[in-house]
Amino acid sequence: MDDDSTANRIELHLRSLVRAASTGQRLPSTRSLVEQFSVSAITVQRAVQRLVQEGLVITRPGTGNFVAARRAMSRPDFSWQTTTLGPSRNNPSAISAAMTQTTPGIIPLHSGYPSEDLLPIALVRSALARASRGAAVTDRPAMEGLPELRAWFASEVAASPGSPGAAPSADDVIIVPGSQSALASIFRALAQPGDSIVMESPTYWGAIAAARQAGLVIVPIARGAGAPSADALDAALVTSGARLFYAQPNFANPTGAIWSRAESDAILGVIRSRDAFVIEDDWAHDFGIDEVARPLVAHDADGHVVYIRSLTKSLSSAVRVGAIIARGPALARIQVDRTVTDLYVSGTLQAAALEVMTSPGWRAHARRLQSALRERRDTLARAVVAELGAETLTALPRGGINLWLRFDDRVDVADLARRSLAAGVAIAPGTDWFPTEPPGAYARLNYSGPRPDRFGEAIHILAELLGR
Amino acid sequence: MDDDSTANRIELHLRSLVRAASTGQRLPSTRSLVEQFSVSAITVQRAVQRLVQEGLVITRPGTGNFVAARRAMSRPDFSWQTTTLGPSRNNPSAISAAMTQTTPGIIPLHSGYPSEDLLPIALVRSALARASRGAAVTDRPAMEGLPELRAWFASEVAASPGSPGAAPSADDVIIVPGSQSALASIFRALAQPGDSIVMESPTYWGAIAAARQAGLVIVPIARGAGAPSADALDAALVTSGARLFYAQPNFANPTGAIWSRAESDAILGVIRSRDAFVIEDDWAHDFGIDEVARPLVAHDADGHVVYIRSLTKSLSSAVRVGAIIARGPALARIQVDRTVTDLYVSGTLQAAALEVMTSPGWRAHARRLQSALRERRDTLARAVVAELGAETLTALPRGGINLWLRFDDRVDVADLARRSLAAGVAIAPGTDWFPTEPPGAYARLNYSGPRPDRFGEAIHILAELLGR
Numbered sequence: 001m002d003d004d005s006t007a008n009r010i011e012l013h014l015r016s017l018v019r020a021a022s023t024g025q026r027l028p029s030t031r032s033l034v035e036q037f038s039v040s041a042i043t044v045q046r047a048v049q050r051l052v053q054e055g056l057v058i059t060r061p062g063t064g065n066f067v068a069a070r071r072a073m074s075r076p077d078f079s080w081q082t083t084t085l086g087p088s089r090n091n092p093s094a095i096s097a098a099m100t101q102t103t104p105g106i107i108p109l110h111s112g113y114p115s116e117d118l119l120p121i122a123l124v125r126s127a128l129a130r131a132s133r134g135a136a137v138t139d140r141p142a143m144e145g146l147p148e149l150r151a152w153f154a155s156e157v158a159a160s161p162g163s164p165g166a167a168p169s170a171d172d173v174i175i176v177p178g179s180q181s182a183l184a185s186i187f188r189a190l191a192q193p194g195d196s197i198v199m200e201s202p203t204y205w206g207a208i209a210a211a212r213q214a215g216l217v218i219v220p221i222a223r224g225a226g227a228p229s230a231d232a233l234d235a236a237l238v239t240s241g242a243r244l245f246y247a248q249p250n251f252a253n254p255t256g257a258i259w260s261r262a263e264s265d266a267i268l269g270v271i272r273s274r275d276a277f278v279i280e281d282d283w284a285h286d287f288g289i290d291e292v293a294r295p296l297v298a299h300d301a302d303g304h305v306v307y308i309r310s311l312t313k314s315l316s317s318a319v320r321v322g323a324i325i326a327r328g329p330a331l332a333r334i335q336v337d338r339t340v341t342d343l344y345v346s347g348t349l350q351a352a353a354l355e356v357m358t359s360p361g362w363r364a365h366a367r368r369l370q371s372a373l374r375e376r377r378d379t380l381a382r383a384v385v386a387e388l389g390a391e392t393l394t395a396l397p398r399g400g401i402n403l404w405l406r407f408d409d410r411v412d413v414a415d416l417a418r419r420s421l422a423a424g425v426a427i428a429p430g431t432d433w434f435p436t437e438p439p440g441a442y443a444r445l446n447y448s449g450p451r452p453d454r455f456g457e458a459i460h461i462l463a464e465l466l467g468r
Numbered sequence: 469m470d471d472d473s474t475a476n477r478i479e480l481h482l483r484s485l486v487r488a489a490s491t492g493q494r495l496p497s498t499r500s501l502v503e504q505f506s507v508s509a510i511t512v513q514r515a516v517q518r519l520v521q522e523g524l525v526i527t528r529p530g531t532g533n534f535v536a537a538r539r540a541m542s543r544p545d546f547s548w549q550t551t552t553l554g555p556s557r558n559n560p561s562a563i564s565a566a567m568t569q570t571t572p573g574i575i576p577l578h579s580g581y582p583s584e585d586l587l588p589i590a591l592v593r594s595a596l597a598r599a600s601r602g603a604a605v606t607d608r609p610a611m612e613g614l615p616e617l618r619a620w621f622a623s624e625v626a627a628s629p630g631s632p633g634a635a636p637s638a639d640d641v642i643i644v645p646g647s648q649s650a651l652a653s654i655f656r657a658l659a660q661p662g663d664s665i666v667m668e669s670p671t672y673w674g675a676i677a678a679a680r681q682a683g684l685v686i687v688p689i690a691r692g693a694g695a696p697s698a699d700a701l702d703a704a705l706v707t708s709g710a711r712l713f714y715a716q717p718n719f720a721n722p723t724g725a726i727w728s729r730a731e732s733d734a735i736l737g738v739i740r741s742r743d744a745f746v747i748e749d750d751w752a753h754d755f756g757i758d759e760v761a762r763p764l765v766a767h768d769a770d771g772h773v774v775y776i777r778s779l780t781k782s783l784s785s786a787v788r789v790g791a792i793i794a795r796g797p798a799l800a801r802i803q804v805d806r807t808v809t810d811l812y813v814s815g816t817l818q819a820a821a822l823e824v825m826t827s828p829g830w831r832a833h834a835r836r837l838q839s840a841l842r843e844r845r846d847t848l849a850r851a852v853v854a855e856l857g858a859e860t861l862t863a864l865p866r867g868g869i870n871l872w873l874r875f876d877d878r879v880d881v882a883d884l885a886r887r888s889l890a891a892g893v894a895i896a897p898g899t900d901w902f903p904t905e906p907p908g909a910y911a912r913l914n915y916s917g918p919r920p921d922r923f924g925e926a927i928h929i930l931a932e933l934l935g936r
Binding site for chain 1 (some may be wrong): 473476479480483518522523524544545546548549550551552553554556557562567569581584589592593594596597599601604605606608609610611627629630631632633645646648649652656658660661674677678681683711743744759760769770771784785786787788796798801804807808809810811812813814815816817
C-alpha cells in the first residue's frame with residue numbers, strides 16, 4: 001500500500017522529467033531514485049515499468065533509463081461523434097455578440113454589463129473579504145439559500161407599492177447563481193418541451209436561448225415604447241395554448257421601455273383570466289434613472305407572477321447571486337429543478353451579496369449610480385441625435401443601461417457591426433434580441449460601459465461608416 | 469422627478485411604520501413629514517395617498533393619518549396552478565436524504581460531505597481573502613473559465629498515467645459551478661429527451677436525478693466490488709440504443725469500488741466499438757486512501773470520455789468550482805449548454821480555487837487528509853464489523869468517504885433510518901442510489917463527517933435498533 005503510493009510519486013516525478021527532456025536523455029538511475037525516495041529498488045522499478053509500458057521510457061539493462069523517441073502523434077479522430085450526437089438542438093449562435101470580450105483598445109458599446117466605475121467595487125471587496133472569514137466558508141447553505149438573504153429579497157418587493165396580501169415572504173424565495181440559471185430552471189420547471197411561451201419582441205437574448213434550450217416554441221408579441229397590447233397577449237395565449245409569458249416590465253432589455261400601472265393591470269388581468277404565469281425579469285431593478293422599478297409581483301397574491309432579480313450586474317461579475325420569487329406548486333417545481341441542476345449557491349457569495357445590499361454604503365452608491373447613468377445616457381443620446389439623427393434614437397429610456405437604435409432599413413447591421421469593430425467601436429446588432437425576423441435594422445448601445453469620454457468619438461465613427 | 473423619488477422615500481418610510489404599528493395607531497403628521505424630508509406638503513400627500521389607496525392608511529381630515537384596520541386577508545388561491553402546470557416530470561423525492569440538514573445533536577452519517585476538520589479551511593479563507601482583493605472581482609471571466617484554472621485541471625489529468633496523445637489541454641476544459649451542474653449540462657447536451665443512458669447500479673443519486681430531469685431513460689447495469697461487466701455494458705448499449713454511459717470508475721459513490729486497469733481497458737474497448745461516450749465522474753479524486761485515483765480520460769485520445777471533477781467537496785461548500793473535460797463536437801455542445809444555463813462562474817471563486825490547489829499547503833493538507841480518512845474509515849468499519857457483523861460491510865473501500873452496508877433483506881431501511889434519526893444517528897437509506905428497485909436492504913454511512921469519536925456509539929445504536 002505504502003509502496004504503491006511511493007511508486008506513484010516516483011512515477012509522477014519521472015513523468016515530469018520526461019515531459020521536459022529531449023529524446024534519448026538519460027533519466028536518474030534506479031539507485032539514485034532508491035536513495036532520493038528512501039524505497040526499495042522494486043518500488044522504483046514498478047514506477048519505471050509503467051512509463052516503459054506507455055512507450056515514454058526505454059530501459060537499457062546495465063546502462064540506465066532513457067527518454068524514448070516521441071512517436072509522431074496521430075491527430076485524434078472525433079468524426080464518430082458526428083453520428084453519435086445526431087442533430088443539434090442548441091445553436092452556438094444562441095450566444096449573443098453582447099458576450100464577446102473585446103481588446104482594451106476597443107470602445108465596448110456592445111456589452112451587457114456596467115463598467116467597473118459604476119459598480120460598488122470597494123463594498124464588494126470588503127464584503128467578500130469579511131465573508132471569507134465568516135461561517136459561510138464552513139457551513140453548507142440550505143438548497144434554497146441563506147434565510148437572511150431570502151428575507152432581504154422578499155423585503156425589497158414588500159417595500160414596493162402593491163396589492164394587499166401580495167407581499168412575498170422569505171419562504172417564497174429561492175437563491176440562484178444569477179438570472180440566466182433562473183430562466184433556464186423556470187422554463188424547464190413550468191413547461192414541457194414542445195410547449196409554447198409568449199415573449200415580448202424584442203427581448204433579452206438569454207431568455208430566447210434558455211427557452212429554446214428547454215424545447216419551447218417562442219410566440220412573439222410586438223413591444224414598442226410601452227407595454228405590449230393586452231389584447232395581443234390574450235390572443236397569443238389562446239391561439240398558441242401557451243401558459244407562460246416572459247416579460248421585462250421595467251426598463252426592458254434592449255428598449256428600456258416600461259409598462260405603466262394601467263398597462264400592468266391590464267396584462268395581469270389577462271394572465272389571471274387565462275390561468276397563466278408571467279415570468280417577470282426585473283433585470284434592471286437597480287438601474288432606475290427617472291423612475292424607480294416597481295415590480296409587478298408586488299401586485300400578485302395568487303402566484304401568477306414568477307419574479308427574477310439578479311445582483312450580478314449591480315455588484316460585480318464575481319457575485320453570481322440572484323433570486324426567484326414564486327408561490328404555490330410552481331415554487332416547489334422550480335426548487336426541485338434548481339436542486340437537481342446546481343444543489344446550492346456558494347454561501348460566501350450569498351453572505352457577501354447580503355452585506356453589500358444592506359450596508360449604508362449601498363444607498364450612497366445607488367444615488368451616485370443614478371446620476372452617473374443619467375449623465376452617460378444623456379451624453380450618448382445627444383451624440384446619437386447629433387450624428388445619426390433624432391429618428392435613429394427609438395426612445396430615451398427612463399432606466400436601464402442601453403439605447404436602442406433603429407437605422408434606415410437598408411443598413412446591414414451585421415456588416416456595420418463588423419466594420420465598426422474594425423474601426424475601434426463594438427456595437428451589438430439588434431438581431432440577437434428578436435425571437436423571429438427583425439422588423440428593421442436595429443442595434444443596442446450600452447451607455448454604462450467604460451470610457452464615456454469616448455462616446456462622441458464612437459458615434460462619430462458610426463456616422464462615418466453610415467455615410468452621414 | 470425629484471419630487472417623485474422623495475415621495476417614494478416617504479412612502480417606504482410610512483410603509484415600514486404601518487407594518488410595525490397596530491390598528492388605529494396615529495402616523496406622523498403631514499407637517500412633521502414635510503420637515504423631516506424637507507419637501508412640500510403636496511409631495512407628502514402623494515405618498516400618503518398611495519397607502520390610502522391600498523387600504524393601509526386612513527386619513528381623518530383635520531385629525532391626522534392612522535393605521536387602517538387590517539382586513540382579514542383571504543388566503544391566496546394557487547389551485548389554478550394545478551391545471552396549468554399539468555403532469556410533473558421532476559419528482560421532489562429525487563433529492564436524496566443525503567442532503568438533509570440535521571440538528572447539531574445528531575451524529576450525521578447520512579451526509580455526502582466531509583466535515584470541516586477535513587477541509588483546508590485556513591487555505592480557503594486566505595485564498596478567498598486574496599481573491600477579494602484581486603482582478604477577479606472586476607474582470608468578468610470568459611464563459612469557459614479562467615485560462616490558468618483550465619490549464620490546472622488539464623495538467624492534473626496529464627500527470628496521471630495515460631495513453632500517448634490523450635493528455636487534455638486547457639482548451640478541452642470548461643469551468644462549472646460544481647459537478648451537479650456539469651451532469652445536468654452533459655446529459656442535456658449529449659442526448660435528447662427519450663434517449664437511454666446506461667448507469668452503474670448503485671450509483672450517485674444526483675446523476676440519476678439529473679438524467680431524469682433531462683428526460684433520459686436510465687438503463688442500469690449491476691456493479692459489485694469491481695467494475696460492471698464489459699459484456700453487460702455492451703449488451704445494454706446495443707439493446708437500448710444508448711450512446712451514453714455514466715460511471716464512477718474511482719471510489720464509486722456509494723460503494724467505494726474501483727475499476728482495475730484491465731477492467732477499464734475492456735470498458736473503454738466497448739465504448740469505442742459502439743461509438744459511445746463514457747461520462748467519468750471523478751467525484752472522489754482527492755479522497756484516495758490506499759490508492760490514487762487514475763482518471764480514465766487519460767487513456768482517451770478520441771473524445772470518448774467526458775470527464776467531471778469538482779473541488780467543492782475537497783475545499784469547501786463556498787468554493788462551487790469544478791470542471792468538465794471533453795473533446796470534439798461534444799465539447800462545443802456542452803459549452804453552449806453551459807453558457808445558456810449559467811453564462812459563467814464567479815471569477816473570485818475560480819481564482820480562490822486555483823490558489824488553494826497550487827499552494828504548497830494543499831499537498832500537506834492532502835497527506836493529512838489521507839491519514840485522517842484512513843483512520844476514520846477503519847474506525848467506522850471496525851465498529852460495523854463488531855456490532856453488525858462482517859457480512860454487513862460490503863467492502864472496505866480503498867478511497868472515497870463512504871461505507872456501503874447491506875443488512876438482512878428483511879430490514880426495512882427507510883424505517884430503520886427514521887428510528888435511527890429519532891435515536892440521534894442519521895443514516896442514508898441505500899434506495900436513493902438505485903435507478904430501479906434495490907436488490908437488497910442497503911444503507912450508506914459517511915465516515916468523513918463530524919465527530920468520529922462517536923462512530924462507535926452511532927453503530928451501537930444501529931445494532932440495538934436492528935435487535936442484535
